[in-house]
Amino acid sequence: MARLSLALLAVPWLLLASLVCGDAVLDLQNKGRPAVDAQIAKSKTCTKDKLQVRREWGDISAADKKAYIAAMLCLIGKPSKLDNSKFPGAKTRYDDFVVVHMNQTLSIHGTGSFLSWHRYYTWAFERALRLECGYTGTQPYWDWGRWAADPEKSPIFDGSDTSMSGNGKKVSHRGTLFAPAGNGGGCVETGPFKNMTVRLGPLSVAVDPAPKANPRADGYGDNPRCLRRDISNQLSSRYGRTEDIVRLIQNAKSIGPFQDNMQASNGVHNTGHFTIAGDPGGDFYISPNDPAFWLHHSMIDRTWYIWQTQDFANRQQVIAGGTSMMGFSTRMQSLDDPVDLGVVGEKVYKIRDLVSTVDGPFCYVYE
Numbered sequence: 286m287a288r289l290s291l292a293l294l295a296v297p298w299l300l301l302a303s304l305v306c307g308d309a310v311l312d313l314q315n316k317g318r319p320a321v322d323a324q325i326a327k328s329k330t331c332t333k334d335k336l337q338v339r340r341e342w343g344d345i346s347a348a349d350k351k352a353y354i355a356a357m358l359c360l361i362g363k364p365s366k367l368d369n370s371k372f373p374g375a376k377t378r379y380d381d382f383v384v385v386h387m388n389q390t391l392s393i394h395g396t397g398s399f400l401s402w403h404r405y406y407t408w409a410f411e412r413a414l415r416l417e418c419g420y421t422g423t424q425p426y427w428d429w430g431r432w433a434a435d436p437e438k439s440p441i442f443d444g445s446d447t448s449m450s451g452n453g454k455k456v457s458h459r460g461t462l463f464a465p466a467g468n469g470g471g472c473v474e475t476g477p478f479k480n481m482t483v484r485l486g487p488l489s490v491a492v493d494p495a496p497k498a499n500p501r502a503d504g505y506g507d508n509p510r511c512l513r514r515d516i517s518n519q520l521s522s523r524y525g526r527t528e529d530i531v532r533l534i535q536n537a538k539s540i541g542p543f544q545d546n547m548q549a550s551n552g553v554h555n556t557g558h559f560t561i562a563g564d565p566g567g568d569f570y571i572s573p574n575d576p577a578f579w580l581h582h583s584m585i586d587r588t589w590y591i592w593q594t595q596d597f598a599n600r601q602q603v604i605a606g607g608t609s610m611m612g613f614s615t616r617m618q619s620l621d622d623p624v625d626l627g628v629v630g631e632k633v634y635k636i637r638d639l640v641s642t643v644d645g646p647f648c649y650v651y652e
Contacts (some may be wrong), residue, residue, distance in 0.1 A: 292381040309531045310430060313652060317594020321650060323599065324643050330646035338652050339587070342425045342449075342580055343432075345438050349422050350440075350447040354477045357576055359418035361481065366628050374484040374507040378417065380574075382410055382629050383485050387504060387570045390610075394569070397606035397618025399544055400589050401639040407582050408647060409629050423649065426583035430527030434558055437468065437516050441580060449577040450476030453514040453563055461567065462549070464559040466493070478576050481512045486571035488562065496529055496564045498564030504570065506556065512575065514563035524645070525556040534592045541605035543592055553588065557581040586652045590642055601641050 325331055327643030342350070363378035375384050386406070393402040407424060414420035432439035437452055444451025470493070472481050480523075487496050488504040492513065500506035530553060537543035548554045558572055558581065566575035573579075593600040607615035608622070620637040624630075631646060638645035 308431075308527060310527055310588075313531065313534055313595065314587075314591045317591060317597065318650070320594055320597035321643055322328055323642070328643060330373075330645070331367075335648045336643075337423045337649040339423045339426055339583060339649055340652055341428045341431065342503060343428075345425055347423070347447050350425075352374055352420060352422055353425060354413070354447070354449075356414040356418040356420035358477065360413060363417065363473065371507065372505045373501075374505050376484060376507070378413070380485060382406075382413075383565075383574045384505065385627055385629050386573045387485065387488065388627070389534045390570045394607055395548060395606065395610040396608055397604040398608070398622065398624060398636055399548065399606070400586075401604070401636045402624055403582050404586050404589070404642070404647070405624055405630070405634065405639050406626060407579060407586055408649075409626055409631065410579055412631065413629065414646070421474075424583050425580055426587050426651070427557070427577070427580035429521060429525035429553060429560075429584060430530050433518065434520040435518055436521050437518075441577065444475030448476045449513070449580065450478040450481075450515040451514075453512075458515070461491045461493060461559075461562070463491055463555065463567070464515075464562055465517070465519050467515040467519065467562060469515045469517075469563065471513060472511035473514055479514060481576070482509050483565050483574050484509050484519070485565075485574060487568050488571060489569040491559075491567040491569070492562065492564045510564070512563075512565075514561055514566060514575070516561060516563075518560070520551075520556045521560045521569055523556075524551045525553055525560065530588060534588065534595065539605070540600070540603045543589075544605065545571040547585070547588070554585060557584070590651055593641075600645075602637060604636060604640070 286559055291509040303576055361377050365375040365377055365381050367375045367381055372384050375381060411424040427441055436442055441449050442451055450473045453469030453473050455469055456471040458466055458470040459465040484507050486504045496510055499508045533546055546552055559567060561575055561577055565571040604618055606618050608618050609615035621635050623633050624636060624639060625633045641651050
């Protein structure tokens with residue numbers, strides 16, 4: 286009886302310990318929220334009645350997960366709006382998004398537009414799900430730290446009918462420059478996207494064995510193959526933990542170091558992509574062709590959002606970097622530079638219109 290009483294007494298302490306440990310990223314998010322609410326209160330475009338809330342995949346209901354998946358499958362089932370003679374590999378509306386990313390890859394990574402471009406791009410995808418496929422929810426995100434120890438068992442990659450599908454079939458293969466060989470490497474055989482056909486690319490092969498070459502040098506030819514993944518915790522458990530996200534947010538006092546550290550080889554951007562790995566997930570140009578891309582980049586956006594809210598007044602209209610990842614004929618990026626998503630965008634915006642989630646075309650927060 287005494288032992289039982291002691292065990293019962295210990296329960297509140299265990300609960301208290303878990304609350305004390307908490308989620309340090311969420312703590313930072315909550316700390317910055319009053320500044321966001323103050324901005325919404327004086328905004329003419331983003332008001333409380335219009336505000337959308339993005340949530341982590343593990344926190345939304347099974348019905349909401351299925352609705353998001355259904356809308357994505359709907360886009361995959363709709364015909365492309367691109368010129369087939371120029372982009373023969375773009376067969377679906379979903380492929381249109383991949384082509385736009387391929388087109389602009391070298392000017393939207395390692396540049397001053399990296400964060401704003403991908404914010405608009407992810408929002409445009411969410412908007413297409415809504416307007417073209419009847420989706421009524423918001424774009425979910427993948428909290429890397431929450432599942433860093435074992436991403437394969439997360440609700441994102443567990444292979445269930447409410448997941449983004451599971452790992453690829455385990456095959457003999459070697460690691461790559463960015464990631465050691467993981468637990469898969471072959472075709473995805475579980476979950477809603479097990480029959481998904483990848484047609485564009487490859488352009489930047491970072492998977493073993495390499496996918497067959499595209500019939501066109503620019504990667505836009507029709508090159509049908511299965512969706513492959515090589516998910517493991519070898520990067521996430523080292524560089525994608527909650528403490529890694531917190532360190533990124535707290536240590537960078539200006540936008541340049543923040544985005545540079547985020548995009549470093551061991552930064553959270555690279556870590557997320559190569560936790561998925563495979564084909565097309567590990568290909569720099571065509572990575573949006575993996576359905577999990579959108580959850581990953583929503584978390585990229587969330588991390589930027591949280592960083593901004595820590596000094597909201599001084600972290601909105603700021604960018605750093607040039608206009609070319611390779612540095613050829615580059616100039617410093619300007620807030621007045623246009624962001625044009627072509628056939629998947631609402632319209633051409635200036636970067637300055639895309640630096641706040643509660644201004645310009647946007648009206649959303651993270652919870």
